[in-house]
Amino acid sequence: MESTTNTGIISFLGAEQGPWKIASMQTLIGAPLPEASCLNIQQGAITPDHDSDAKWVLHGFISNLRYTHRSEKTMLDEHSKPLGRPEYNAAALIPIQKSKEWWNLAQDERRRIFEEDSKHIQQSAEFLTFISRQLHHSKDLGEGFDFLTWFEFSSEHTEQFDALCAILRKTEEWQYVTREIDIRLLKQ
Amino acid sequence: MESTTNTGIISFLGAEQGPWKIASMQTLIGAPLPEASCLNIQQGAITPDHDSDAKWVLHGFISNLRYTHRSEKTMLDEHSKPLGRPEYNAAALIPIQKSKEWWNLAQDERRRIFEEDSKHIQQSAEFLTFISRQLHHSKDLGEGFDFLTWFEFSSEHTEQFDALCAILRKTEEWQYVTREIDIRLLKQ
Numbered sequence: 001m002e003s004t005t006n007t008g009i010i011s012f013l014g015a016e017q018g019p020w021k022i023a024s025m026q027t028l029i030g031a032p033l034p035e036a037s038c039l040n041i042q043q044g045a046i047t048p049d050h051d052s053d054a055k056w057v058l059h060g061f062i063s064n065l066r067y068t069h070r071s072e073k074t075m076l077d078e079h080s081k082p083l084g085r086p087e088y089n090a091a092a093l094i095p096i097q098k099s100k101e102w103w104n105l106a107q108d109e110r111r112r113i114f115e116e117d118s119k120h121i122q123q124s125a126e127f128l129t130f131i132s133r134q135l136h137h138s139k140d141l142g143e144g145f146d147f148l149t150w151f152e153f154s155s156e157h158t159e160q161f162d163a164l165c166a167i168l169r170k171t172e173e174w175q176y177v178t179r180e181i182d183i184r185l186l187k188q
Numbered sequence: 189m190e191s192t193t194n195t196g197i198i199s200f201l202g203a204e205q206g207p208w209k210i211a212s213m214q215t216l217i218g219a220p221l222p223e224a225s226c227l228n229i230q231q232g233a234i235t236p237d238h239d240s241d242a243k244w245v246l247h248g249f250i251s252n253l254r255y256t257h258r259s260e261k262t263m264l265d266e267h268s269k270p271l272g273r274p275e276y277n278a279a280a281l282i283p284i285q286k287s288k289e290w291w292n293l294a295q296d297e298r299r300r301i302f303e304e305d306s307k308h309i310q311q312s313a314e315f316l317t318f319i320s321r322q323l324h325h326s327k328d329l330g331e332g333f334d335f336l337t338w339f340e341f342s343s344e345h346t347e348q349f350d351a352l353c354a355i356l357r358k359t360e361e362w363q364y365v366t367r368e369i370d371i372r373l374l375k376q
Binding site for chain 1: 196197294325
C-alpha cells in the first residue's frame with residue numbers, strides 16, 4: 001500500500017540525557033518551555049512515552065527555499081559551511097513563532113519585509129563562514145512554533161553569534177515574532 | 189509536556205467505502221496508484237491497520253501562500269467560492285510530484301516559471317467562479333507526491349474543468365512534473 005508517513009520529520013527533545021547540554025534557556029517573547037538538562041535530536045516524529053525523561057518535544061522538517069533568490073543563494077552557498085564540524089562545540093536552538101498577520105500576508109509582502117526591509121539574508125551572510133545553520137519548519141505540523149532554527153559554532157564565536165541575533169531581532173521582520181526562546185547548548 | 193504532533197495533517201484514503209465514489213483514475217505521468225472504489229478524507233495522519241480496506245493513503249497539509257502576490261490574492265479572492273457547496277457533486281484529486289530540478293531552483297526562479305511564464309494564477313482565475321479548490325502540501329512529509337490538489341465542481345462543468353487541466357498541463361511549469369494521477373470523483 002502506498003503510505004509514507006512523516007519520514008521527513010525531525011524531533012528535538014528536551015530531556016535529562018543527550019549529546020547537547022543545555023547551558024541556558026532564555027524566553028524572549030511568549031510562553032516558556034519547561035527547563036530541561038539536555039537536548040536530543042532524532043529522525044522521525046517522536047512522541048515520548050509516559051516513562052520518557054523528555055520535558056518537551058518539538059517537531060520540524062527541512063524544506064525548499066521560500067524567499068531566497070538565485071543571486072542570494074549563490075552568495076550564501078559561497079559563505080556557508082556544513083554542520084557537524086569538529087570545532088563546533090556550541091549550538092543554539094531558537095524556536096520561533098510568527099503572528100497570524102505575518103502568515104496572512106501574500107508572498108511578495110513577506111519577501112519585501114524579510115529581505116528588502118529587514119535584509120535578513122544580506123546581514124546574515126558574513127557570519128556564515130563561522131556559524132552554520134539549518135532551518136526547520138514547524139507551522140504546518142500544528143506545533144507551538146513555526147520554525148526551529150538551529151545554529152552550530154565554536155564557543156569562541158559566541159559574541160559574534162549574539163551580535164547576529166541582536167541584528168535580526170531589531171528588524172521589521174521581528175515585529176511579527178510572537179514567541180521566541182533562545183536555547184544555548186554545549187556539546188558533551 | 190509541550191508536544192503537538194501533526195495536527196495539521198489531512199489523510200486521503202483510497203478504499204472500498206467512502207463519501208466520494210472514484211469514477212476514474214488516470215495515471216498521466218509516473219507510477220500509478222492501486223485501483224480503489226471510493227475516497228475517504230480524514231483529519232490527522234492516518235496510517236491504516238492491516239485489516240483496513242484502504243488501498244492507499246496520501247497525507248498533506250494546508251499551508252500559507254508560496255507564490256501568490258497581494259494583487260493576485262485580491263483577484264483570486266474575488267473569484268473564489270468555498271468548498272462544500274450543495275451543487276458540487278463532482279470532485280478531482282490530482283496528486284502531483286515535481287522534479288528535483290524544480291525544488292533546487294531558488295524562489296525567484298520558481299515564481300518566474302509558475303506565473304510570469306506559465307501564468308498559473310492568471311489562467312486559472314476565470315474558472316474559480318464555478319470550480320473551488322484547495323492545495324495540500326506533501327513533499328515535506330516524505331510522501332510519494334509533492335502536492336495533493338483538490339477540486340470541487342458541478343458535474344455539468346466537467347468539460348470546463350478538463351479545459352483548465354489541459355491549459356495547465358501545456359505550461360512550462362508542467363515540464364517539471366514527474367508524477368501525476370487524475371482521480372475523478374462523484375459524491376455518493
